[in-house]
Amino acid sequence: MRLDNALRFYSEKYQFLHVPGIGDSGENHWHTHWEELFPEIKRVLQKDWEAPDRDAWVKNLESYIKKYSEKPIVLISHSLGCGSIIHADNLSKLNGVKAAFMVALPDIEREDFPKECTGFVPMPKIKLSIPGLMVSSENDEWCELNVAEKWADQLGIPLINIGKKQHICQAEEFETWEEGKELLVNFLDSLND
Numbered sequence: 431m432r433l434d435n436a437l438r439f440y441s442e443k444y445q446f447l448h449v450p451g452i453g454d455s456g457e458n459h460w461h462t463h464w465e466e467l468f469p470e471i472k473r474v475l476q477k478d479w480e481a482p483d484r485d486a487w488v489k490n491l492e493s494y495i496k497k498y499s500e501k502p503i504v505l506i507s508h509s510l511g512c513g514s515i516i517h518a519d520n521l522s523k524l525n526g527v528k529a530a531f532m533v534a535l536p537d538i539e540r541e542d543f544p545k546e547c548t549g550f551v552p553m554p555k556i557k558l559s560i561p562g563l564m565v566s567s568e569n570d571e572w573c574e575l576n577v578a579e580k581w582a583d584q585l586g587i588p589l590i591n592i593g594k595k596q597h598i599c600q601a602e603e604f605e606t607w608e609e610g611k612e613l614l615v616n617f618l619d620s621l622n623d
Contacts, residue, residue: 433611437468440618444528445501446471447494451509451536452544454479459599460607461508467606471506472498484549487514492523502528506614508599509572512564513538513550516585520554529621530562531614534598535581536572543572555584562587563617565610567595 440446448461448471455461455473465471474494476487491514495503503526507515512535518524536543538550564587566578575591582589590613592598598610 433608433615434467436615436618437611440504440615441468441470443501444504444618445498446504446506447498448473449491449505449507449511449514450474450476450479451507451511451534452479452482452547455508455599458605459508460605460610461506463605463607464506464611474511481546481548482510482550484514484517484547488518488521488523491515491518495524495526499526502526504528504618505530506533507531508533509536509597510538510547510550512536513553516554516556516558517550519559520556524560527560529560529617530558531565531617532562532587533565533610534567534570534572535564535578536570536597537574537577557584557586561621563613564589565598565613566591567593567598569594570597572597 450461465473474491476490505515505527512532515530538553562585564582566575566589568575568591579589592609
């Protein structure tokens with residue numbers, strides 16, 4: 431309850447935007463459960479979830495940022511949604527965004543990444559222009575931990591390794607994902623210190 435109350439408090443100060451990855455976040459995904467608990471969280475909906483196009487995804491993300499710009503925005507992303515944020519930042523499209531909470535950034539440049547994704551490679555090698563936090567897993571099938579660590583270093587943001595949790599979305603523990611709430615609250619606390 432403490433975490434839920436803290437997130438309700440922060441949802442009055444910030445506009446939370448969920449930024450899902452390929453296929454959207456399904457009914458048992460923590461994104462979905464968090465939206466059920468906190469209806470003020472808005473999800474960035476893409477026209478094509480199965481064949482993501484970088485330009486379309488970034489343009490759409492920017493449109494949501496503009497639409498909800500009455501409050502500072504905190505992006506809460508999963509998987510390829512993290513890649514969208516990096517590309518958007520590289521294109522100076524994050525105006526009004528206060529911070530990014532990025533979960534399970536995949537290794538977008540590896541050879542077996544879904545070929546249906548277009549325009550995401552090469553990934554821009556930039557320092558993130560806003561405060562960020564990366565959350566990664568030791569046995570994520572879409573990104574080896576050492577690759578995630580290199581990306582966090584490149585972006586200039588901390589990385590939290592939560593152990594062997596695969597792609598941080600599949601098991602029952604990720605339905606309400608209490609650990610994720612705690613990480614997000616601690617991150618938001620750090621922005622306000």
